Amino acid sequence: MRVETVPRRGEKPRRFGSPRPSRAAAWRKSILGAVGVLLVGGMWELYKFIGPEKGFAIGDLILLPRTNDMSMPHIATMFARLAEPLTGAANSIFMWQAVVDASAFSLYVAAVGWIVGVSVGLLLALVMQRFRTAQSAVLPWIILSQTVPLIAIAPLVRRWGAQIQFGEFVWENWMSVALIASYLAFFPVSIGALQGLNSPDTNHVELFRSFGVGWWKTLFRLRIPASIPYLIPALQLAAANAVIGTIVAEVSIGLKGGIGRMIIEFAGAAGGDPGKPWAPIFGAVAIGLIAAGAVGILALSVRRYRRGETNA
Amino acid sequence: MTRQDGMSTVQDSTTDPKTDAAPAAHGPAVAAVNVGKVFEGQRGARVSALEDINLTVERGEFVSLIGPSGCGKSTLMRLIADLDQPTSGELTVFGKSAHQARLDQDYGIAFQQAGLLPWRTVRQNIELPLQLHKVGKAERAERSSELLNLVGLTDFGDNFPDQLSGGMQQRVAIARALAESPNLLLMDEPFGALDEMTREHMQGELAHICAETGAAVVFVTHSIPEAVFLADRVVVLSPRPGRIRAIVDVKFTGATERTELLRESKAFFSSVSEVREHLHGSADANPLGVDN
Numbered sequence: 001m002r003v004e005t006v007p008r009r010g011e012k013p014r015r016f017g018s019p020r021p022s023r024a025a026a027w028r029k030s031i032l033g034a035v036g037v038l039l040v041g042g043m044w045e046l047y048k049f050i051g052p053e054k055g056f057a058i059g060d061l062i063l064l065p066r067t068n069d070m071s072m073p074h075i076a077t078m079f080a081r082l083a084e085p086l087t088g089a090a091n092s093i094f095m096w097q098a099v100v101d102a103s104a105f106s107l108y109v110a111a112v113g114w115i116v117g118v119s120v121g122l123l124l125a126l127v128m129q130r131f132r133t134a135q136s137a138v139l140p141w142i143i144l145s146q147t148v149p150l151i152a153i154a155p156l157v158r159r160w161g162a163q164i165q166f167g168e169f170v171w172e173n174w175m176s177v178a179l180i181a182s183y184l185a186f187f188p189v190s191i192g193a194l195q196g197l198n199s200p201d202t203n204h205v206e207l208f209r210s211f212g213v214g215w216w217k218t219l220f221r222l223r224i225p226a227s228i229p230y231l232i233p234a235l236q237l238a239a240a241n242a243v244i245g246t247i248v249a250e251v252s253i254g255l256k257g258g259i260g261r262m263i264i265e266f267a268g269a270a271g272g273d274p275g276k277p278w279a280p281i282f283g284a285v286a287i288g289l290i291a292a293g294a295v296g297i298l299a300l301s302v303r304r305y306r307r308g309e310t311n312a
Numbered sequence: 313m314t315r316q317d318g319m320s321t322v323q324d325s326t327t328d329p330k331t332d333a334a335p336a337a338h339g340p341a342v343a344a345v346n347v348g349k350v351f352e353g354q355r356g357a358r359v360s361a362l363e364d365i366n367l368t369v370e371r372g373e374f375v376s377l378i379g380p381s382g383c384g385k386s387t388l389m390r391l392i393a394d395l396d397q398p399t400s401g402e403l404t405v406f407g408k409s410a411h412q413a414r415l416d417q418d419y420g421i422a423f424q425q426a427g428l429l430p431w432r433t434v435r436q437n438i439e440l441p442l443q444l445h446k447v448g449k450a451e452r453a454e455r456s457s458e459l460l461n462l463v464g465l466t467d468f469g470d471n472f473p474d475q476l477s478g479g480m481q482q483r484v485a486i487a488r489a490l491a492e493s494p495n496l497l498l499m500d501e502p503f504g505a506l507d508e509m510t511r512e513h514m515q516g517e518l519a520h521i522c523a524e525t526g527a528a529v530v531f532v533t534h535s536i537p538e539a540v541f542l543a544d545r546v547v548v549l550s551p552r553p554g555r556i557r558a559i560v561d562v563k564f565t566g567a568t569e570r571t572e573l574l575r576e577s578k579a580f581f582s583s584v585s586e587v588r589e590h591l592h593g594s595a596d597a598n599p600l601g602v603d604n
Contacts (some may be wrong), residue, residue, distance in 0.1 A: 203425050204429070211445070
């Protein structure tokens with residue numbers, strides 16, 4: 001676990017240990033990150049330059065992919081395509097606008113799925129922490145739940161959803177997608193939170209017992225703060241899972257308007273317009289980054305709970 | 313058992329609102345009568361940790377528990393703290409059941425590990441028990457300032473535990489144990505993880521703090537000089553099952569202040585030898601075992 005120590009207001013000079021991450025280190029990190037991205041792009045272009053135009057295959061086994069402009073468009077082509085109109089029609093919006101719209105929709109669905117999944121995951125973790133029997137009964141099911149392929153449950157969820165109707169409320173397809181996203185998102189949260197809630201030493205638990213306080217106070221003052229270092233990576237995983245779940249479920253449920261559907265639609269267009277399939281892929285990457293970044297910002301607000309353990 | 317005449321009246325008074333200087337109920341700080349503890353192991357294995365413990369700790373008295381590893385000295389302290397329950401005999405704390413004494417916060421406790429919460433500053437760690445018992449903010453701040461001063465960490469109130477040395481962390485833990493002005497302090501090898509120099513320094517400070525607060529102390533240790541230096545009485549336990557083998561009165565004539573000079577005195581050495589003789593004396597001694 002990385003320990004973040006950040007200067008606080010009015011802090012006295014440190015007497016012992018705890019190196020503070022310097023500004024230079026932060027810069028180095030961002031530069032290295034950028035270099036990594038450029039390196040991938042550079043390798044793409046390098047292979048396109050030196051690789052065989054028609055690829056290389058033994059029988060049906062393709063060993064080297066083709067490098068012609070249709071199969072491997074230049075990176076510049078991919079980005080240029082974003083700035084061009086979506087279709088040939090005179091009043092067409094730009095490609096990037098279409099991608100942003102679809103991404104925003106998918107991100108919204110993923111966020112709903114994340115919130116539902118995180119809530120369910122936390123609730124399950126709390127119940128399992130409180131009741132040992134619940135842990136024995138529920139934990140195997142939680143793990144089993146993740147072995148069911150997404151493709152199998154998507155049509156089921158859609159069919160069940162179609163039968164739900166209370167008064168004004170009508171179950172819509174995007175809700176099925178969000179539900180499937182939450183199905184993937186709850187898993188890391190329930191496991192991570194349970195581990196975190198159980199993380200305080202006997203030492204600390206007995207201290208709270210000696211204070212004569214009950215389960216709830218121990219929960220709020222000890223277990224939840226102690227669970228934060230376990231919870232943050234779990235929430236990040238949940239965000240990534242929610243995005244993947246959304247994109248895959250959009251495809252298998254057939255929800256229109258999202259980035260998943262767009263990826264499938266545009267993949268067919270690759271023949272005459274090699275830059276086009278890459279546009280929604282950039283959108284999907286952007287959603288993933290935004291989701292992970294949002295949790296990262298959330299993590300900043302609770303960083304004091306991520307301090308190193310006491311070095312007694 | 314006619315010993316606890318005052319008990320019924322005492323338990324009726326437990327509804328009293330808890331105050332800082334709660335005059336704890338009648339009776340000595342700790343009274344153990346024929347206390348025994350048997351741990352039920354797997355497959356019906358029974359391990360007898362303590363047998364026939366008869367011990368009274370008076371108010372304001374400093375009692376050290378000493379014995380070989382696994383003799384149950386920590387277990388005895390845990391029984392007093394109501395972290396475990398005796399399987400036989402009767403144990404009362406200030407005339408009430410250990411359970412009631414825990415709920416009434418009659419004791420403060422410090423373990424071998426300082427056990428500070430890493431996300432709380434030193435000051436917030438000291439205020440933790442007060443906060444849990446809904447003491448007002450201003451009162452909390454005042455009390456923690458007092459305690460920071462008492463343990464000599466006034467300048468470190470806003471630091472986090474990971475910025476402190478082991479000895480300083482242990483001092484914070486002691487300050488936390490003292491937060492609610494308990495009349496009884498339970499300490500389980502609180503200096504066990506410290507180096508010898510820090511340890512002796514901390515012993516001096518603890519003696520000073522105890523003299524100032526007037527609390528009774530039950531102090532578990534396996535260091536003979538530490539037990540003798542700090543205590544009014546040293547209780548020597550035998551190896552498992554733990555029984556009280558001897559109780560050594562440590563009276564340093566004319567030296568109520570426990571200072572470094574004491575360590576050089578003849579009285580100190582003779583008490584150390586006496587405790588050592590009791591500890592190693594009998595032939596059935598089996599000093600090897602699992603520490604509790």
